[in-house]
Amino acid sequence: MQTRKLGGVEVSAVGLGCMGMSGVYGPADEDESIATIHAAMEAGVTLLNTGDFYGAGHNEMLVGRALAGKRDRAFVSVKFGAQLQPPGQIVGFDARPVAVKTYVTYSLRRLRTDYIDLYQPARVDPNVPIEDTVGAVKELIDAGYVRHLGLSEAGVGSIRRAHATHPVTALETEYSLATRDPEQGILPLLRELGIGMVAYGVLSRGLLTGDVAPGAAFAPGDFRAHSPRFQGENLEQNIRLADALRQIGGQTGLTPAQLAFAWVLSRGDDIVPLIGTKRRDRLADALGALDATLSPDDLALLERAVPAGAVAGTRYPAAAMSGLGR
Template sequence: MRTTSLGGLQVSRIGLGVMGMSAFYTGAGRDDAASIRTVQRAVDLGATHLDTAEAYGPYVNEELLGRAISGRRDQVVVATKFGLVSHTGRPGPDSTPANIRAAVEGSLRRLGTDRIDLYYQHRVDPGTPVEDTVGALGELVAAGKVRHIGLSEAASATIRRAHAVHPVAAVQTEYSLWTRDVEADVLPALRELGIGLVPYAPLGHGFLTGGIRSLDGLDANDWRRTNPRFTGGNLARNLRIVDGVSGVAAEVGATPAQVALAWLLAQGEGIAPIPGTRRADRLEENTAADGLRLTGAQITRLNELAPASGERHAAADMAAVDR
């Protein structure tokens, strides 16, 4: 697996999102032993950029990752997030310095480590100036508890304010062939500032794999059952995107998931997607995309696919992004 730089932090070009092993998706929490084996297989394959958050569960996903990397800590890049869980009793998102100081201690304990390689603000806290948040994160860097800091789903103006206080290594946001909003303002700002981009849901929450053509088979509590792009007729309309990706996949002898990831990697250096899966076979499929090369004509065809129908999140969740 080749590597790329996120603001000076070297990571595998394809990582692993651990969230779905514990929360939100069909099968979450059913077989922790298999999930741990998948994380360990990721390390074996060089997909050593591992992403979690205290809010996933909450807490249990960090604990799972901690067990998975026990004895292999120095082989991996551990990323986690704070701010959606308040340890101070404050309602709503909490990125106050006091909450950050409490949150980091819990994450370190659950992960079984003495440092976090990449520590993100999970969502921008409108009640706390980002300068105060980043100032507290800078203190954690100075103390050696955090190596690099990041933001998630932040607007370009917020990213600039944060980076002026302390270098931001990476911004995490949804980015894929069916979610390209980042290209308008955020990605140009990241390029200018030398900040990396970590696309989450790079396979469109599984949609771009081609394996979801209806909601049949999804757990009753699967998050996608309430997502606008999977409901109200949008799922059927969005199949045209999958069909376009599948056409390119057939040409190159790859899977739709591999083509979707190869398209992301073709967008330039400093982009490190973190597809999530509980299954080792899917992990192996995803990591193989690092070796797939698309032609200029194929990339153009993918670029010209129609935008997805429906918002990428429900209204309440959309209100928390791009702030």
């Protein structure tokens, strides 16, 4: 497995995003999910990404089961802060220091571990100074419960303030051929400060694979049923982009997923993309990107096929978009 560095910390060149193993994109088979985690680790993947609110704790318990006897081989990243109501709807965010310490107490128990490698607020809480949230994580680092501080979907100002309080190892944000926003301000800042990027949504929730048909019906609980990129005319336009990507794949011998991951990998050695999957076959497909080398001509083809800003629709519904980049 190739490796990369996030803020000086060495991890595998790709990580495994475990969110989909807890019903976010429809039902998931637990045995297959655990087998997928094990297959990733056998392939050399060390970075496992989860959140304490994925499946209302289910995802952490699943990862904890998968890590039995293997904890020392994993770099576990946990997001925290989302407030839920039954059956699991996100209704708010709380990053007060007292809440942070409550979250980590439950996460350690569910993950069956004594420490978390990378701990990060899933969003910046507009009601709590980022210095207070980071200060609480710093106390957990000093006590040995957390190894490194991360951020997720934070804006330029918050990143600077957080990093001034305690060094930030990595920022998790959506970055892909379909989502180029970080290039405008976030990525240059991360490189200025020596912070790595963990990129999620590389396939734009499966949009770039070309597997989603016009008028597709999604299973109950599937995030995409409410995602603007998967609705009406937006979906029709985006499917045309996915078709163009598939054609390039035919010319390069790569699948659309491999092209999408190879593109993100080509953007810099300080970027670690997450393979978000609950199935071993999808994992194996994406891992094939590690053996791909995109030529300048290939990269130019991809830029023409899916230029910045070409994807129709925002990546989240309007209410969720308001919580990004604070």
